[in-house]
Amino acid sequence: xxxxxxxxxxxxxxxxxxxxxxxxxxxxxxxxxxxxxxxxxxxxxxxxxxxxxxxxxxxxxxxxxxxxxxxxxxxxxxxxxxxxxxxxxxxxxxxxxxxxxxxxxxxxxxxxxxxxxxxxxxxxxxxxxxxxxxxxxxxxxxxxxxxxxxxxxxxxxxxxxxxxxxxxxxxxxxxxxxxxxxxxxxxxxxxxxxxxxxxxxxxxxxxxxxxxxxxxxxxxxxxxxxxx
Numbered sequence: 001x002x003x004x005x006x007x008x009x010x011x012x013x014x015x016x017x018x019x020x021x022x023x024x025x026x027x028x029x030x031x032x033x034x035x036x037x038x039x040x041x042x043x044x045x046x047x048x049x050x051x052x053x054x055x056x057x058x059x060x061x062x063x064x065x066x067x068x069x070x071x072x073x074x075x076x077x078x079x080x081x082x083x084x085x086x087x088x089x090x091x092x093x094x095x096x097x098x099x100x101x102x103x104x105x106x107x108x109x110x111x112x113x114x115x116x117x118x119x120x121x122x123x124x125x126x127x128x129x130x131x132x133x134x135x136x137x138x139x140x141x142x143x144x145x146x147x148x149x150x151x152x153x154x155x156x157x158x159x160x161x162x163x164x165x166x167x168x169x170x171x172x173x174x175x176x177x178x179x180x181x182x183x184x185x186x187x188x189x190x191x192x193x194x195x196x197x198x199x200x201x202x203x204x205x206x207x208x209x210x211x212x213x214x215x216x217x218x219x220x221x222x223x224x225x226x227x228x
Contacts, residue, residue, distance in 0.1 A: 013093070018069050020101045023050045025063035028112060033060040034119050034224070035109065037102075037141065040065065041126030041150070043074055043082030049125070052212040056221040066105045068131075069098060085131045098131060099139045106141050121224060123147040125212060126181075130154050136169065137162045145224055149174040150182065150210050152190055159197050171201035174216060176208035 023046050028035070036056070040049035046067035053063045068083040086094035122143040124132025129151020135141055137158065146169045153159055159166065175182055194201065206216040 018097070018101070020067065020069050020104070021046070022064060022066040022105050023047055024065070025050055025053060025057040026061060027059075028062045028109070031059045032062045032113065032118055034062070034121055034221075035113075035115075036061060036063045036121045036123060037106070037132075037143075038063060038065050039085070039122075039124040039128030039131050039135075040067070040083070041128050042084050044125075045071075045081065045083055052214075053217070055214045055218050060225065061221065064105065064109060066102055069101060070094075085127055095134055095138070099135055102131075102135050103140045106139070119144045119224075121145045121147065123149060124151055125149045126151050126210065133166075134158070137165065143169060145170045145172065147172045147174060147220070149212060150176065150179055152182075153194065153199070156193065156197060159194075159199060163198055167198070167200050171199070172204055172220070173201055174204045174206065174220065176206050176210065176213065178207070178209040181210055 026032075036053065038050065038053055040046055046065040050063055050065035053065075057063055068085040070085070070087075071081055071083045074080045074082045085098050120141065120143040122132050122136060122141060122145070124130070124147070126149075129148040130153075132146060132148065133154055136143065136146060146166075148171070152173075175187060191203075204216070204220065206213050208216070
């Protein structure tokens, strides 16, 4: 077989618009004290993820759940559908695109209310934890509280370069003692890593697995209402 020495393959990037969606719980009005932006995990959809926050949805709390732009069938070629914020393929472009989308969600909410009277809570669950941190570092959102639930921080260089910005935000890590993806050893390794980087945070353990546990969420909401 003759080799084709004239074979040339080129890669080209193209910016294009995407249609994203987000879901909300509660009423955004003059009685609102907290807006929660909650980012789902791998393989979840915002429509169902936001229901986990019904326990804190009241006159004070308005919940916003953006959905990742990349959807796929969870098994095979039909059936249940999930979404993912990114994969390792073209990761920098994936991050740029979801930060741009999340900024658009934030700006739409911001245009409907005076944020000077409202505190912002940013929560990322599982894969959404990395997404939440990167949105804080690269986007427009300025939360009072950052909650990483059943998730961790991105790579060291992303943290070290922005340590002052992160430490200006109250950070909480919420982890279940029966989480099938996070064992005690990995928690200890993460604690040492974050300590070496100079990152300040509070650890909130709970009795449960890789999940948004209702009682823990309710207690956290009360804690944040009290300004702790």
